[in-house]
Amino acid sequence: MVSFFRRKKPATSPSERRYSTEELAAAFPDALPAAESATVEAEPAADELTAAAPVASAVAQQTIAAPARVEAAVVEPEANAGTPTPSLEARAAAPVARHVAVVAPAPIPTPGPKPEPVIASAPAPADDLSVSTPASTPASTPSVATSIDKPAALPGKMGWRERLRGTALARSFGGLFHGNPKLDDALLDEIETALIIADVGVTATTDLVEDLRKRMKAREFADANALLKALRADLIALLAPVAVPLRVDPDAKPFVILTVGVNGVGKTTTIGKLARRLKGEGRSLMLAAGDTFRAAAVAQLQSWGERNGVPVIAQGQNADAASVAFDALQAAKARGIQVLIADTAGRLHTQQGLMAELGKIKRVIRKLDDNAPHEVLMVIDGTTGQNALSQLRQFHAAVEVTGLVVTKLDGTAKGGVVFALAREFGIPIRFAGIGERPEDLRVFDAEAFVDALLPESLGA
Numbered sequence: 001m002v003s004f005f006r007r008k009k010p011a012t013s014p015s016e017r018r019y020s021t022e023e024l025a026a027a028f029p030d031a032l033p034a035a036e037s038a039t040v041e042a043e044p045a046a047d048e049l050t051a052a053a054p055v056a057s058a059v060a061q062q063t064i065a066a067p068a069r070v071e072a073a074v075v076e077p078e079a080n081a082g083t084p085t086p087s088l089e090a091r092a093a094a095p096v097a098r099h100v101a102v103v104a105p106a107p108i109p110t111p112g113p114k115p116e117p118v119i120a121s122a123p124a125p126a127d128d129l130s131v132s133t134p135a136s137t138p139a140s141t142p143s144v145a146t147s148i149d150k151p152a153a154l155p156g157k158m159g160w161r162e163r164l165r166g167t168a169l170a171r172s173f174g175g176l177f178h179g180n181p182k183l184d185d186a187l188l189d190e191i192e193t194a195l196i197i198a199d200v201g202v203t204a205t206t207d208l209v210e211d212l213r214k215r216m217k218a219r220e221f222a223d224a225n226a227l228l229k230a231l232r233a234d235l236i237a238l239l240a241p242v243a244v245p246l247r248v249d250p251d252a253k254p255f256v257i258l259t260v261g262v263n264g265v266g267k268t269t270t271i272g273k274l275a276r277r278l279k280g281e282g283r284s285l286m287l288a289a290g291d292t293f294r295a296a297a298v299a300q301l302q303s304w305g306e307r308n309g310v311p312v313i314a315q316g317q318n319a320d321a322a323s324v325a326f327d328a329l330q331a332a333k334a335r336g337i338q339v340l341i342a343d344t345a346g347r348l349h350t351q352q353g354l355m356a357e358l359g360k361i362k363r364v365i366r367k368l369d370d371n372a373p374h375e376v377l378m379v380i381d382g383t384t385g386q387n388a389l390s391q392l393r394q395f396h397a398a399v400e401v402t403g404l405v406v407t408k409l410d411g412t413a414k415g416g417v418v419f420a421l422a423r424e425f426g427i428p429i430r431f432a433g434i435g436e437r438p439e440d441l442r443v444f445d446a447e448a449f450v451d452a453l454l455p456e457s458l459g460a
């Protein structure tokens, strides 16, 4: 680890690295133009990729204006006004409609011709989850509205590389392996630095680098390219055990997914994307608007549900999140829904009272189903770095997290925290968020992720 303090800079600064059209063509000989490639291997909701149609400017304006309209759509349940909330046991026997506001699904627009791409001048507001397909827009598949100034991710592994190119790890490795470096200790020191700076964590980094050093000394690598291949295999081996996709148990009626995480990590957005994916797989869905702290979060889900034909159970702002989840589960059972996704308010892992509330949500829904929630999905912001580890530790202690979504890996993420999470917890990473568009929620693919961080070969 001492070597971390005595190493030189890569010969080429990662930020200076540019890829020519020829280099890209050579790197991706099989790549099709985005419009032609509608299918992605290992991506169950391949239909989402076609839903990535660029959004027309009119739609963009509608989206930005949406919050006002959405606010009006929040329905306060009449039964709650001035009436004391009955005990959960009493409510278990009572008709669902007394307590909940169910947003009736709107008819699903039929897919039509794609609008011409128009680049919006400004990104969408931070909490803009509402669907960007107003009724007056030429029919196109509704999408969760997010920032609209970025091109859609390209399908398949190429999409990963495109989106993760900006991460610290990808830039460091790009610089390091550019121009056939010598196979020596200095190269290993540089790799060590890159991994530590990218938040892979000291232990994981030391293990990786020392293994490579031993093999180098044993003359296992003919050149730096062989070392790069070995590094790739080691990184994939670290992630492979956690690349376990979410499996919806058809016997769970409904399969309940409880989403948790700290503020602003992308929970509500992820729910929209996930709901879209599950719906695309032909499952019946219901959403529970359990983020009762933030009125906009309730409105986001309601608006999204309305436009996508997905019922949303909501109560007023500041309602008891456990009560919302309970009502939703009761309603989902009554309707024979296959998947219920419950949102929760973002909370800091250090806020003991709020963390305890998560445990309460779990206990309350277990009054209706001993096995619920079937998945406690924690959303982690990939830009958080090592703090993500303490977040997961606390949430896991409170609600026993069963799956992770690491979002914003496309942004200013360093990329390494995914390895640190995998190594320390071994909890399945179900999805990776590599952009703000619906199709950018990808089933986590260890190979695609590692390949997006490493150059394809020396000199690439």
Ligand SMILES: Nc1nc2c(ncn2[C@@H]2O[C@H](COP(=O)(O)OP(=O)(O)OP(=O)(O)O)[C@@H](O)[C@H]2O)c(=O)[nH]1
Pocket (backbone or CB within 6 Å): 125, 126, 127, 128, 146, 147, 261, 262, 263, 264, 265, 266, 267, 268, 269, 270, 291, 294, 297, 345, 346, 347, 407, 408, 409, 410, 411, 432, 433, 434, 435, 436, 440
């Ligand atoms: N670049 C990028 N942005 C993302 C991704 N996922 C979510 N976001 C953005 O993150 C921001 C916050 O998302 P929300 O869904 O509102 O976060 P939240 O966790 O529900 O927030 P709270 O309700 O405050 O806890 C939004 O601007 C999203 O568009 C991703 O994978 N990449």
